[in-house]
Amino acid sequence: MSTNFIFSKKVFNNTNRVTKFFFISYFLLILLMTMLLTFFLLTHNLSTTGTSDSLLNDSQSVINYINKLYPNKKDFKISITSNKTIPSVNLKQSTYNSYYNSYYNLTGDDMVEGTCSEIAVALLAKSHKVNQGSYEYLFRTVMNTAMDNGYWTKKYGTFQAKIDSLVTKSFKFWKSNKKGNNDHLSIYTNHVKNINAGSTTIFSCSNHSMHGVGYVEYKIQYTEKILFFIPSTVTQTEMFVIVNDGWFNATSNIDNYQYSYYPVRLISSVTFALTKVV
Numbered sequence: 001m002s003t004n005f006i007f008s009k010k011v012f013n014n015t016n017r018v019t020k021f022f023f024i025s026y027f028l029l030i031l032l033m034t035m036l037l038t039f040f041l042l043t044h045n046l047s048t049t050g051t052s053d054s055l056l057n058d059s060q061s062v063i064n065y066i067n068k069l070y071p072n073k074k075d076f077k078i079s080i081t082s083n084k085t086i087p088s089v090n091l092k093q094s095t096y097n098s099y100y101n102s103y104y105n106l107t108g109d110d111m112v113e114g115t116c117s118e119i120a121v122a123l124l125a126k127s128h129k130v131n132q133g134s135y136e137y138l139f140r141t142v143m144n145t146a147m148d149n150g151y152w153t154k155k156y157g158t159f160q161a162k163i164d165s166l167v168t169k170s171f172k173f174w175k176s177n178k179k180g181n182n183d184h185l186s187i188y189t190n191h192v193k194n195i196n197a198g199s200t201t202i203f204s205c206s207n208h209s210m211h212g213v214g215y216v217e218y219k220i221q222y223t224e225k226i227l228f229f230i231p232s233t234v235t236q237t238e239m240f241v242i243v244n245d246g247w248f249n250a251t252s253n254i255d256n257y258q259y260s261y262y263p264v265r266l267i268s269s270v271t272f273a274l275t276k277v278v
Contacts, residue, residue, distance in 0.1 A: 050266025085214030114157030214242035
């Protein structure tokens with residue numbers, strides 16, 4: 001047997017071993033990446049955009065919501081890690097619509113509805129001590145401002161992009177230099193900063209505006225198997241904006257301090273906005 005043939009055979013065998021090693025390593029890498037991706041998807045919830053239908057009526061509804069997000073988890077625990085609320089009444093939107101329509105003797109197509117932003121601005125004015133008049137007076141003034149400036153229409157209600165202008169115009173009427181500032185980015189983070197500074201906001205989803213009065217954060221813990229066999233403690237955080245929504249729990253009683261909750265995981269910078277007072 002020639003030396004060249006023996007050399008060629010050795011080269012072939014070495015190349016074959018390298019090729020096998022490469023393919024085995026590649027297979028193991030793909031398997032590992034698949035396992036890690038599976039683990040990530042099991043332990044991380046991907047956000048989707050919500051609407052007013054996503055509002056939770058009370059704190060028990062929040063717990064029920066969290067439980068549904070994490071079904072059948074071993075060693076499952078829920079605890080509040082951060083919570084702050086600035087007290088504010090939750091005015092019933094339909095009650096103040098009726099008041100306004102009656103005050104101006106409006107009937108038929110002239111009657112107002114879809115006034116969630118006006119309710120929120122009225123509550124904002126009271127919270128920021130811009131005007132301490134009756135809620136009826138505050139709502140009437142804000143509603144007139146919205147109509148006079150074309151911010152509100154019978155068909156669409158108040159345009160989200162005009163809420164900051166509505167705050168500014170209404171506050172100016174009451175001789176205040178405070179202004180509304182509308183932001184679509186870092187909505188929850190900015191809301192928390194404002195609440196911690198003692199300043200309420202207007203929190204708007206795609207089809208409803210609410211008086212933002214607080215936030216609450218829950219730590220979620222459970223046991224999950226990594227790579228299908230290694231037990232590990234998983235920690236997640238679920239956050240909620242606390243609001244006066246003008247709907248659930250709201251009454252005409254001005255001493256009615258009732259709140260609803262909005263899941264932060266459903267907030268989208270495309271269809272949501274935060275109006276701050278600056």
